[in-house]
Amino acid sequence: MPAVVAGHVGGWVGVGGTQAGPGGTAEWLQVGLAAFPGDQTMQMYYEVTLPRTQPRYVELQSNVAPGTSHRFAVLEMRNRDNWWRVWVDGRPVSAPIHLPDSHGSWYPQAMGESWNGGVGACNSYAFRFADVDVATADGGGWRPLQSGGKWQDPGTHLRSLALGSASFLATSLA
Numbered sequence: 001m002p003a004v005v006a007g008h009v010g011g012w013v014g015v016g017g018t019q020a021g022p023g024g025t026a027e028w029l030q031v032g033l034a035a036f037p038g039d040q041t042m043q044m045y046y047e048v049t050l051p052r053t054q055p056r057y058v059e060l061q062s063n064v065a066p067g068t069s070h071r072f073a074v075l076e077m078r079n080r081d082n083w084w085r086v087w088v089d090g091r092p093v094s095a096p097i098h099l100p101d102s103h104g105s106w107y108p109q110a111m112g113e114s115w116n117g118g119v120g121a122c123n124s125y126a127f128r129f130a131d132v133d134v135a136t137a138d139g140g141g142w143r144p145l146q147s148g149g150k151w152q153d154p155g156t157h158l159r160s161l162a163l164g165s166a167s168f169l170a171t172s173l174a
Contacts (some may be wrong), residue, residue, distance in 0.1 A: 001035070001040070001042075001043075001066045002035040002039075002042070002099070002123065002124060002125040002126075003037075003123065003124045004035050004036055004037045004039065004049065004123045005037065005115040005116070005121035005122065005123055005124075006037060006116045006117045006119045006121035007036075007037075007054045007110030007114070007115040007117040007119075007121070007123065008034050008035065008036050008114075008115055008123075009034065009035050009112075009113065009114045009115075009123050009124075009125040009172070010032055010033065010034040010035075010111070010112070010113050010127075011032050011033050011111070011112045011113075011125070011127025011129070011170065012030040012031060012032025012034075012049075012072070012110075012111055012113075013031060013032060013072050013073065013074060013108065013109065013111075013129075013132075014028055014029055014030025014031065014047075014074050014107060014109050014111070015028065015029055015030075015061070015074055015099075015102065015106040015107070015109065016029055016030075016099065016102065016106055016109075017109075018051070020102075020105075020106060021051040021099075021100065021101065021102075022051050022100050022101045023050035023051075024117075025050070025052055027049055027050050027051050027053075027075045027099055027100070027101075027102065028047070028048070028049050028055075029046070029048050029073045029084055029086065029097060029099060030046065030047050030074065030109075031044075031045070031046040031047075031060075031073070031074055031086045031087075031093075032072055032127075033045075033064055033086065033126075033127070034080070034110075035044050035125070039148075041062070041063040041064055041065055041066075042064045042065075042066070042141055043059050043060075043061065043062050043063075043064065044059070044060040044061040044064050044070065044088065045057055045058060045059050045060055045092070046058050046060065046086040046094060048094075048097055048099075050098075050099070050100075051100060052093075053147040056064060058094070060088065060093055068098075068121075069130075070088055070089055071087075071088070071089050071090060071095075072087070072088055073086075073088075073135075074086055074087070075087060075135055075137070075138075075139065075140065076102070076103065076135075076138045077096060077138060077139060078126055078137070078138045078139025078140070079138070080096070080138075081103040081104075081138075082098055082100060082101065082102050082103045083096045083097065083098055083099075083104070084096070084097045084099055085097065103149070106143045108134050108135075108145075109157075110129050110132055110168075111168075111170070112125060112126075112127040112129075112156065112170025112171070112172075114155070114156075114172055122172070123156075123172060124170065124171075124172045125170075126169060126170070126171040126172075126173050127169070127170050127171075128161070128165075128167070128168075128169050129167060129169075129170065130161070131144065131166060131167055132144070132145040132166040132167065133145065133166070134169075144166045145166035148165075154173075154174050155172060156170065156171065156172055156173065157169075157170075157171050157172075157173055159171075
């Protein structure tokens with residue numbers, strides 16, 4: 001179970017980023033698990049940020065126990081450029097979401113993160129990502145992740161779980 005002193009921790013998959021939208025605006029879509037100070041379980045959520053708006057956090061399920069496995073995806077819809085949906089365990093859990101200028105310009109992300117609200121607190125977490133797949137076309141066509149970049153700050157550790165697989169463990173060093 002994550003230990004959150006301030007802010008939040010999360011393990012998620014998504015697309016977009018703080019400058020990925022039109023004109024360098026924030027625009028993203030992610031789905032995963034999050035924990036906050038005092039939580040004894042995690043929340044399943046998705047978050048969408050549209051250009052020039054605040055992020056919108058949508059709780060899908062409360063009280064997700066540590067060790068529970070789920071399959072998360074964000075996927076651009078077939079024949080609908082710039083329209084995306086959130087999927088959990090093979091089922092859509094969001095309405096179509098329009099993300100301007102996203103078609104063909106974003107890369108997939110799988111992240112373990114901690115945000116401490118700028119107070120210098122040390123949060124701890126461990127999120128396992130198993131058999132990470134990437135869509136080869138809008139609407140699906142999945143294949144195992146073959147390679148990718150790695151973002152890692154000094155407070156985190158990434159460890160591959162099986163040689164040749166797209167599985168890894170993202171942990172805090174706290």
